[in-house]
Amino acid sequence: MTMLEKLMPKSDDFFSDFEAQAATVVEGAKLLKLLLEDFTDVPRKCQAIKDVEHKADDITHRAFARLHTQFITPFDRAEIHRLLSRIDDVLDLADAAAERLGLYDIDQVLPEARDLAAVLVAQALKMEEAVKGLRNMKRDPGTILEACKEMNVLENQADHLTRTTMAKLFKRGNDPLTVIKWKEIIDLIETATDRAEDVANVIEGVVLEHA
């Protein structure tokens, strides 16, 4: 990269990065939900999620490199870093859950895991909405803030669902190894919704500061 290129303000690229990242999160979350709803052909479905995750890694890595070399950024460098990282985390965790579904010799899907994946999909769609709004945050901050609020509400739902699911697992007199496996998978999906809430909090801060 020449000095001239470094100096050229192409700060809009970051908005494209956020949007590309958010699109992969929606895609990955939907694939995870489908896997849980129809638990057949599991290795192929897991690989499809892994492919989306690799695509997302490339987007994130390119954006980080640009963040470190570009002089002009649309808002605070630390906030962009946080936003890229947290969006990336959401998909990483969804993929980690899918991998375990593929590896842990699972006979039967825990029905509550499907509900949890559905919450993650709903949250990912709201994330996409919020992220798309960033480009024009001065014109319409209200829509972004509304989407962030709904991401928070969905995280609370995921949290509640996780706890009641674990309570049920403990009560059913389940086989302990089955409980350990599902606890890990459920925790991964729930942590994905936590990271999505972090995304909402970062976006909310950016909007409050700049819009």
Place this chain on the structure above:
Amino acid sequence: MTMLEKLMPKSDDFFSDFEAQAATVVEGAKLLKLLLEDFTDVPRKCQAIKDVEHKADDITHRAFARLHTQFITPFDRAEIHRLLSRIDDVLDLADAAAERLGLYDIDQVLPEARDLAAVLVAQALKMEEAVKGLRNMKRDPGTILEACKEMNVLENQADHLTRTTMAKLFKRGNDPLTVIKWKEIIDLIETATDRAEDVANVIEGVVLEHA
């Protein structure tokens, strides 16, 4: 908020936020300790902790909004963000532990969990002391640094207690599901003491830089 309000320096409000947050941590930690000491009327006691946690969320959310809109802050914006987040985490984790105590069909309290909650209460009281000192940090930095040091010592105690408790749980030939439940609850309280140590580290940095 008008531009004039934005420009008005009301940076002292952040000290009030930290103090209000710390007070809720003390309150929540004490309620968790009481729940573990007298494990009756559990749903009501869990709800009381949840209520404190909601109050804390409101304080934190308001402070974040102010952080993004106010021009003058008493110290580095990133440090204030970190401090608000980490104090908030402590209570969130104490509440998460309480929730599981309410949901997981627990017959008998693990005695070591009480000791761990007692360490958390001691740490919360030191946190309150440290946070109250911030307002006058130039006058008396020594008291703050001493409180931070004691928070670190208490975290080490919690860490040690957690590991020996887990070792005991594994040895007693306990029912695996009981072990999984208590491992989660113990880990949550121990992570609360970790976040309190993070609070101490942030405060120590602020004092070294500004006092």
Place this chain on the structure above:
Amino acid sequence: MTMLEKLMPKSDDFFSDFEAQAATVVEGAKLLKLLLEDFTDVPRKCQAIKDVEHKADDITHRAFARLHTQFITPFDRAEIHRLLSRIDDVLDLADAAAERLGLYDIDQVLPEARDLAAVLVAQALKMEEAVKGLRNMKRDPGTILEACKEMNVLENQADHLTRTTMAKLFKRGNDPLTVIKWKEIIDLIETATDRAEDVANVIEGVVLEHA
């Protein structure tokens, strides 16, 4: 510290701190590998790792104090903070794994845990290489970036090893308590390799920005 000392640029000290930290990580990771390869004389070997970890804590604590009091730093203060924290985390986690090996009444070492510790040692050596390069990053950025890339590759290996190990543990019809113990130990070592990857990412960013 006098105002004059505060003003004196001794920014090179941070490079010495990173190098001293990285050396303790190599030392600790090697001791963990040795413990897993020859599981005798366990309390003494665990104590040796704990001693290294205490030495590392002193280095980190001194560096943090300097970071808050020194005016001139070789690169962005937030990046130095992140780098010191993440390197410190790697050894903390290796030590946490060792402690559990000492406490959990373990008869027989899981062979895969040795492979995982070997990956951590390889990563620690690459970390040392990358960190040593920072002092002259303008002269030879390529070597640093290469080491960072290999740290990422090693983290992927650790990740894959962890998942297949857990799958095996679940399949072997193992005793649930044994599974819980090894899951925790394996997760701790794997998280150590995650933090090492974070170190690589921070270093990569610093090099892209400054070299």
